[in-house]
Amino acid sequence: MRRIFDYLPHPEQQIVVGGRVRVPFGRRMMIGIVVGESDHSEWPVEQLKAIDEVFDQTPIWPPSLLDLFKWAGRYYQHPIGEVLSHALPKKLRLGEQPNSADIEVWQLTEAGAAQDSQSTKRAPKQWQLLELLKAGAQERATLSAQGVTGATIQAVAKKGWIEPAPLSALNESACCQPTQPPATTEQSIAITALCSRLQGFSVSLLEGITGSGKTRVYLDVMAQVIAKGKQVLVLVPEIGLTPQTLSRFRNHLGVRIGLVHSGLNDSERLAAWQAARTGELPVLLGTRSAIFTPMANLGLIVVDEEHDGSYKQQDGFRYQARDLAVMRARNEQVPLLLGSATPSFESLANVEAGRYQHLTLTERAAGGQLPQIAAIDMRQQVMSGPLSAPIINAMEQHLQDNNQVLVFLNRRGFSPVLLCHECGWFAECQRCNRPFTWHKGFRRLVCHHCQVERPVPHQCDSCGSTQLVPVGQGTEQLEEALQAQFPQYPVVRIDRDSTRRKDAFENLVADVQRGHYRILVGTQMLAKGHDFADVTLVIIADVDGALFSSDFRAGERMCQLLTQVSGRAGRAGQQAQVLLQTHYPDHPWVQQLQTEGYQQVAQALLAERKQAQLPPYAAIAIIRAEANDETKVAEFLASAESVLSEAARGVNDKGGVIVMAPGPCAMVRKAGRYRWQLALLAPQKSAIQQLLNQTLGEIEGSKLAQVVRWHVDVDPHDTV
Ligand SMILES: Nc1ncnc2c1ncn2[C@@H]1O[C@H](COP(=O)(O)OP(=O)(O)OP(=O)(O)O)[C@@H](O)[C@H]1O
Ligand SMILES: [Zn+2]
Numbered sequence: 001m002r003r004i005f006d007y008l009p010h011p012e013q014q015i016v017v018g019g020r021v022r023v024p025f026g027r028r029m030m031i032g033i034v035v036g037e038s039d040h041s042e043w044p045v046e047q048l049k050a051i052d053e054v055f056d057q058t059p060i061w062p063p064s065l066l067d068l069f070k071w072a073g074r075y076y077q078h079p080i081g082e083v084l085s086h087a088l089p090k091k092l093r094l095g096e097q098p099n100s101a102d103i104e105v106w107q108l109t110e111a112g113a114a115q116d117s118q119s120t121k122r123a124p125k126q127w128q129l130l131e132l133l134k135a136g137a138q139e140r141a142t143l144s145a146q147g148v149t150g151a152t153i154q155a156v157a158k159k160g161w162i163e164p165a166p167l168s169a170l171n172e173s174a175c176c177q178p179t180q181p182p183a184t185t186e187q188s189i190a191i192t193a194l195c196s197r198l199q200g201f202s203v204s205l206l207e208g209i210t211g212s213g214k215t216r217v218y219l220d221v222m223a224q225v226i227a228k229g230k231q232v233l234v235l236v237p238e239i240g241l242t243p244q245t246l247s248r249f250r251n252h253l254g255v256r257i258g259l260v261h262s263g264l265n266d267s268e269r270l271a272a273w274q275a276a277r278t279g280e281l282p283v284l285l286g287t288r289s290a291i292f293t294p295m296a297n298l299g300l301i302v303v304d305e306e307h308d309g310s311y312k313q314q315d316g317f318r319y320q321a322r323d324l325a326v327m328r329a330r331n332e333q334v335p336l337l338l339g340s341a342t343p344s345f346e347s348l349a350n351v352e353a354g355r356y357q358h359l360t361l362t363e364r365a366a367g368g369q370l371p372q373i374a375a376i377d378m379r380q381q382v383m384s385g386p387l388s389a390p391i392i393n394a395m396e397q398h399l400q401d402n403n404q405v406l407v408f409l410n411r412r413g414f415s416p417v418l419l420c421h422e423c424g425w426f427a428e429c430q431r432c433n434r435p436f437t438w439h440k441g442f443r444r445l446v447c448h449h450c451q452v453e454r455p456v457p458h459q460c461d462s463c464g465s466t467q468l469v470p471v472g473q474g475t476e477q478l479e480e481a482l483q484a485q486f487p488q489y490p491v492v493r494i495d496r497d498s499t500r501r502k503d504a505f506e507n508l509v510a511d512v513q514r515g516h517y518r519i520l521v522g523t524q525m526l527a528k529g530h531d532f533a534d535v536t537l538v539i540i541a542d543v544d545g546a547l548f549s550s551d552f553r554a555g556e557r558m559c560q561l562l563t564q565v566s567g568r569a570g571r572a573g574q575q576a577q578v579l580l581q582t583h584y585p586d587h588p589w590v591q592q593l594q595t596e597g598y599q600q601v602a603q604a605l606l607a608e609r610k611q612a613q614l615p616p617y618a619a620i621a622i623i624r625a626e627a628n629d630e631t632k633v634a635e636f637l638a639s640a641e642s643v644l645s646e647a648a649r650g651v652n653d654k655g656g657v658i659v660m661a662p663g664p665c666a667m668v669r670k671a672g673r674y675r676w677q678l679a680l681l682a683p684q685k686s687a688i689q690q691l692l693n694q695t696l697g698e699i700e701g702s703k704l705a706q707v708v709r710w711h712v713d714v715d716p717h718d719t720v
Contacts (some may be wrong), residue, residue, distance in 0.1 A: 002079045002700065005032070006041040008050040014052060016607060017060030018066045020095065024054045027229030031095050031218035033060070034072070042215070047089045054430075055095060060088065061294050064331040071291075072324060077621075077692050077712040078317045086317050098274040105165040106153065108135035125152045137169035145259055147506035154238045156319035158466065170256040175679060183220065187213055190218045190359045190422045194337060197357070198225060198299065201330045205306075205347050206339040207599075208361030208442055209370055210567020211531075214339045215245075216365065218302050219252040221337065224257055226282045230299025231274075235321060237308035239525055241287065241380030242509050244276075248496040249285065260286030260293065262503065288313060288321040291328065300333050301325050303527055306347060307560055312717040320715055327426050339569055345521045345606055349616035352606075367573035371538070373594045374578065375585040385481045386473045391539055391579055392485065399489050399518055403536040403574070407478060408565045411542070412438035412495045414477045420443065420460035422467055427457060428458040431672040440476055441636065450671035472616045478541060479521045485520060494522035510561070527565040532571040537569050538565055540580040547587055550666060551720045552614050555589055555605050615715070619685040621692065622719065623678045623699075624665070625710035630674035634703040637678045638664035640695075644680065647695045657682040657691045666720035673709070688714070 007023055009015055015034055022437065024034045029052060041048060045681070059066070069087055073080040085093060092098060112130055122126035129148050132138060156162050182190060194204060194217070208214040222232045236245065241261050249257050258272040258281040272293075275281035279296030286293070288311055303322050305309070311321040322338065323346075329336035338347055338356070351358045364370065381388035387395075387407075395405050417435040419426045427436045429447035436445035436454070444453045459466050479493040492498075492508060499505040505525070511534055512520060520526060520535070546558045562580070570576025582590055592601045610617045623640055625633045644659045651657055662678040669675070682688045692712065697707060 001081065002696065003464060004035055004080060005373045006043055006048055006671050007032075007040070008045075008048045009218040010051040010054050013051075013602065014055040014057070014632070015054055016059050016367065018061050018063065019054065019056030020060065020092070021054050022095070022379055024049045024490070025050060030072045031093065033088075035066070035080060035084075036691065055097075057141065060092065060098075062296075062529035065292075065294050065328070068328050068331050070325065071327060072317075072319055073330065074693070076317065076319055076714050077696060078319075079715040086289075087397050089273050090266045091270045092599060095604075096270075098270065098277070100209075103167055103271045104140040105137050105167060105169055105270070106133060106140065106143065106157075106162050107165035107169055108133045110160055111159075112156070115161060122700075123155075125149070125155050125358045129153065129156055130161065134679070136622070137165040138478065139170065139259075139268075141259055141264055141272065142257070145241060145246055145261055145506070146262050147503045151505060167633045172175065181414070183216060184213065184359045184361075184363070184365055187217050187220075187365065190217045190361065192410075193357070193359055194221045194335070195224050197335055198228075201333050201335065203326060203329065203336045203338065203349055203355065204357040204359055205343055206337060206361070206677070207343050208339065208341060208477060209364065210341040210359035211364045211366065211370075211571040212341070212356060212566065213365030213709075214361065215248060215323060217361070218304070218337065218339065219249065222283065222300065222302070223253055223608070225299040229297065230283065231279060231293060231295045231297045231302045232283050232302065233290065233298060234283065234302045235290055235311070235325065236285065236287060236304045237528060238310040239505065241285065241381060242508050242530065244509070244513065244531065245529075246285070249283065253283065257281040258284045262287075265494065287455050291321045291324050298332050298335055302328050303336070303338045303488075305340055307340045307342050307344040309557075309717055312715075314717065318716075319715050320596070323715070329648050333496060343602075344565045345556055345602065345609065346616045348602060361599075364571070364573065366571060368570050368575070368642070370597075371566055371569045371578045373540075373562070373580055375582055375590055378581050378583045379438060384480050386486075386541065387539065388581060393484070394537060394577065394579060395519070395539070397536040399486065401536070402514070402534075404515075404518055404520060404532060404534040405537045405539065405569055406522070406532070406535050406565075407482065407539040407541055408522065408524075409473070409475050409478055409541040410476045410523050410561075411472075412439075412448070412476070412497055412523060413446065413474035414440035414474050414580060415474055416458070417471040418462060418468050419471045420465055420467065421469050422465040423460060423463040424461050425462035426471075427454075427461070427468075428466065431669070433669050434667070434669070437474065438470055440480075441497070445555065447669065450601075452671075475521050475523060482519055482521060489518035490516065491519040491521060492517040494520060494526050497662070499525070504708045524561060527561060527568065529564075529569060531571055532568055536570055536574050536576045538569040538576075538578045538580065540565060542581060543590075544583050547589070548586055549720070551718060552609070552612075552715075553719070556602070559593060559598055559601045559605070562593055564611075613681075613683070617683075619682050619688050620716065620718045620719065621680045621688050621712060621714045622664060623710060624675065624678075625677070625708045625714055626675040627708040629674055630676075632704060632708050633674050633676045635660065636702070636708045636710065639702055639704065641678055643695050643698050644678075647691055649689050650694075651690050657687050 015033050056372050073666050074081040117127050120559050276284045277294040283448050301327050306322050350356045398405050417426050418438045432449040439446050439449050446453050483491045539575050566578040625636050627633045648657045658681040660679040665675040665677050680688050
């Protein structure tokens with residue numbers, strides 16, 4: 001509910017703003033959070049109920065953070081209750097007390113330290129655990145982030161090689177790596193510039209080409225902050241939290257690193273949260289939602305790969321964690337460091353406007369040149385498999401030279417369509433009106449839009465023919481074809497399907513690092529931020545689909561993705577190559593990326609955005625609605641449009657808000673429901689805010705608002 005509720009104070013207990021209380025709500029008792037105090041109410045005092053129980057003597061969040069949440073609720077047009085509930089670890093929502101002692105810590109015993117790889121020869125996982133603990137005690141949560149399962153821990157503990165350790169062991173354990181290569185000149189310049197701004201609020205954008213060693217810059221700056229006794233909050237994209245990242249942080253900083261990731265259970269999550277809140281944890285490393293963690297002594301926020309789409313929550317409370325980081329840094333008066341090889345256009349525009357400090361790294365830290373992208377014109381190739389002859393030849397070369405080859409294809413499954421060769425019928429999801437993807441390994445057809453599955457048919461539904469043929473290719477097919485083409489080189493596929501099991505992703509990445517595989521096939525999971533030292537050739541198998549998206553951000557996204565994937569090649573300083581297969585070698589983005597690189601393409605695309613008055617030079621919000629009955633969706637948005645248009649006449653002083661006519665989404669039917677949307681555009685974010693604040697109450701009150709599912713998306717990630 002888009003509102004707050006009034007209660008009388010507890011007769012004896014003191015209440016605190018930002019603390020939890022139990023209150024009667026309807027016929028139930030519920031846990032609430034006190035967001036403010038007042039000496040009056042809109043309701044007659046006899047109608048108000050009293051707070052039943054007070055849980056907290058001190059606020060859960062400091063006032064600056066509570067203010068941030070209130071701001072976020074207003075800005076993203078999301079009910080404050082849901083925002084706060086989102087920010088609160090589950091155990092606290094249920095009324096438990098914060099507790100940081102709930103942490104399971106393990107250390108080597110003397111017997112364990114005496115083992116060598118021979119004694120665990122048939123149990124490589126156990127050896128991995130022993131090796132990890134050689135550097136000192138670690139939390140179970142940290143071990144699990146590095147691919148160690150509970151079963152392995154139990155097995156090794158049973159042998160008497162490891163034992164539970166006190167929490168204090170963590171602080172002594174993290175060791176500093178003695179042999180760091182010296183920072184490069186560019187890195188040193190960036191580090192000095194950043195360290196001169198550690199007081200007060202500022203935002204810096206570190207734009208460093210792929211492999212330029214941005215992480216090293218973060219770490220040196222973080223070390224300075226930690227040395228002053230302050231805490232650092234580091235955000236990474238959803239799949240950027242690899243064992244490698246973690247060990248780099250541990251080794252370099254020599255302090256305990258707290259983690260927030262999807263593999264934590266509720267107790268571990270609460271323990272990390274509490275350790276951060278009390279100030280005992282020097283570094284908290286986490287994905288999007290870590291931005292909500294209170295930190296007693298915050299000294300710096302770092303957002304790595306700041307352009308990454310996973311910082312935007314795509315359902316419920318649709319916040320942008322990078323943008324919240326800016327607000328949080330301002331509220332808490334600390335510096336914010338954004339880093340990327342392919343900065344978001346929002347951040348580039350902020351640099352242009354002089355709001356962010358701009359630091360650049362233009363050379364690769366380990367030497368060598370950034371690989372050039374070369375397009376292979378598919379129209380002139382005779383294709384015998386998914387990859388053309390020049391690509392196969394190049395792969396042969398790099399593999400013979402003992403290097404790894406990465407083949408990128410952003411489509412899971414075996415084939416995106418299963419077609420009847422005789423009549424042209426194809427298997428289609430009835431709820432989305434889109435073809436099913438054939439997953440050969442799972443022996444299922446899966447709709448990638450609504451996740452519904454069905455068995456693979458033996459016959460055509462329409463004519464009964466048994467000649468069903470796969471059309472188009474996904475990673476599964478590519479993996480199969482490459483293994484057949486290069487039987488002597490092990491192939492691994494890394495995508496959401498091959499990494500479904502817990503820890504599978506961490507394990508596969510570790511195996512790639514160890515050189516177990518020579519050919520890596522994968523989706524964007526492989527593209528982001530990984531440091532695979534032996535990859536010298538990157539193949540981009542197909543980008544053609546992305547060239548035709550009608551989303552105004554399609555160009556930005558594609559250039560980011562291609563630059564990031566390409567950047568996986570030659571990171572240890574080798575000569576490297578990137579080959580891109582396309583039917584459209586003349587497409588302007590493809591051309592520009594080959595000849596100029598991300599910075600120049602970004603400048604060109606930004607100029608177009610400015611001309612067209614689109615974000616980041618304007619603000620946008622979208623109201624989306626869906627229902628089984630399309631006319632209801634259209635009617636609801638039409639009435640919303642008239643409410644908005646009427647009110648929009650009043651906000652003309654700020655340059656006005658354009659209320660676009662409602663229309664069907666690019667994918668008009670999903671999971672059986674029809675989807676429409678209405679966009680609001682304005683030169684200023686505040687104008688859209690003002691308009692939504694004025695009108696949402698009325699829109700929400702309409703009868704159709706109860707019939708259709710709808711939501712507001714401020715600064716949407718997807719706009720089609
Ligand atoms: N000063 C240095 N001297 C030698 N090697 C370095 C130095 N700094 C970083 N490196 C190495 O360069 C490689 C790339 O560094 P890093 O992964 O930090 O790059 P990055 O800027 O984050 O790249 P990306 O944006 O592609 O993720 C790593 O293997 C790292 O160990
Ligand atoms: Zn579907």
